[in-house]
Amino acid sequence: MSNYQEAISFIKESFGTNDFIPLHVPHFGGNEKKYLADTIDTTFVSSVGAYVDQFEAMMASLTTTKKAVAVVNGTAGIQIALKLSGVKSGDEVLTQALTFVATANAIAYNNAHPVFIDVDLDTMGLSPKAVEAFLTEFGELRSDGCYNKKSGRRIAACVPMHTFGFPVHLDKLLEVCAQWNIPVIEDAAESLGSEYKGRQTGSFGQSGVFSFNGNKIVTCGGGGAIVTNDIKLGEKGKYLTTTAKIPHPYEYVHDELGYNYRMPNLNAALACAQLEQLDAFLQNKRVLAAEYKTFFESKGIHFRTETPDTKANYWLMCVELEDKKERDLFLKYTNESAVMTRPIWQLMFRLPMYRDCQKDSQEHALFLEERIVNIPSSVR
Structure with missing residues (x-):
């Protein structure tokens, strides 16, 4: 308990306030108001406008990919990426x-079935070894x-999630999926x-x-982007995300089922202003992460840091407690002291709509579920 009280004091000192400290709030210190105005x-506030084009160009440049598509949110982006x-x-x-x-949810929106594979302890993201073990036991390569x-179903894709900004072991995962002819959607x-080995x-x-939700490192209130090196x-x-409309001077021609997943120019303007500050945000958060690491390690509490060959954005920073009892005590004391902390998510197979999905042992996921807590991580 004394460690928790010291942690509360340290976090309040770090953010320079005794008021309520949220988990992650946006920082608007650039051209946001200028671009929104x-x-x-110009009256271009909807999905057609210069800032949508600029945002897509900035995202392609940042990620060194050939094409970026602005969408209304990340969930819609994954849904469409899977369809593609x-x-x-x-x-x-x-x-x-x-x-x-x-x-x-994005998988389910395509009327597909999630299959839950365990994570690695070091990245908290999808484990290539667990994927390989699952496919060795259950996979069967056919001509299609x-x-x-x-289950008899086709395994059509693999979706790793870079948990809290910590990259998964991409080389091995891509190698395994390529062997089984399974495309990877990040x-x-x-x-x-x-970054993973110097690449975004x-x-x-x-x-x-x-x-680009309100709680992300760069936000435009809501929004998302699909990036790819496959231009087509x-x-x-x-x-597809612009209602599958065929260009025409005046006619409304739609030749397949499309989606109204367009990002408005208003949101794109905000996103562009935020992206201009990304490097500063990343550096600011790395300083906070280093301070947290020094403090928590001095108290015998494990602060989660990036793995070798990666550079994490430290979006939501987190500590790993000894067990669920300690986790719950930490959550109780911090939140009662106006320091917002949150446990990692409940595992998906605990939710009623995914209860019947196939899964492996989930050994590491179960371990992390009982121990990981996010702590205030905003740009200061």
Whole structure:
């Protein structure tokens, strides 16, 4: 308990306040007001406007990919990325149970079935070894793809999620999935600015998807982006997310089922202003992470840091407590003291809509579920 009280005092000192400290709030210190005023002055506030184009160009440049597509949120982005990869109704998608519900929901929106594979302890993200073990036991390669021998369904994609901005072991995961003819869609919603071996997350799979929700490192209130090195795939994504409308001077021609997943120019303006500050945000958060690491390690509490060959964005920082009892005590004391902390998510197979999904042992996910707590992580 004394350690927890010291942690509360340290966090309040770090943020320079005795008032309530949220988990993560946006920081608006650049051209946000200027760009928003510009959208109003030009009247281009909807999904057509210069800032949408600028945002897509900035995202492609940041991730060193060939095409970026602005969308209304990250969940919609994953849904469309899966559709673009060929996921069809009744297919299965490998992913992790230790994730935010949007990952699994996006799979379900395609009428596909999530299959939950364990995570690695060091990254808290999808484990290549666990994926390989699952496919060795249940996978069957056929002429039209990989099938699950237990369910008889086609395994159409794999969606790793870079938990809290910590990149998964991408090299090995991509190698395993390639052997089984399974495309990889990166759920990079939490990892904008994170790097794996010098490359931005989101740029490794067939496509990657980012979120710009209000609690993300860069926000535009709501919003998302799909990035890919497959230009034709990206163009198809833009087409599908803009109601599948064929260009025409005045006629409304839609030749397949499309989605109204367009990002408004207002949101894109905000996103552009935020992206201009990303490097400063990342540096600011790395300083806070270093301070946290020094403090918590001096108290015998494990502060989660980036793995070798990676550079994390430290979006939501977290500590690992001894067990569930200690976790719950830490959550109780901090929240009662106006310091917002949150446990990691409930594992997806605990939720009623995913209770019957196939899963492996989940040994590491179960361990982390009982111990990981997020602590205040805002740019100061």
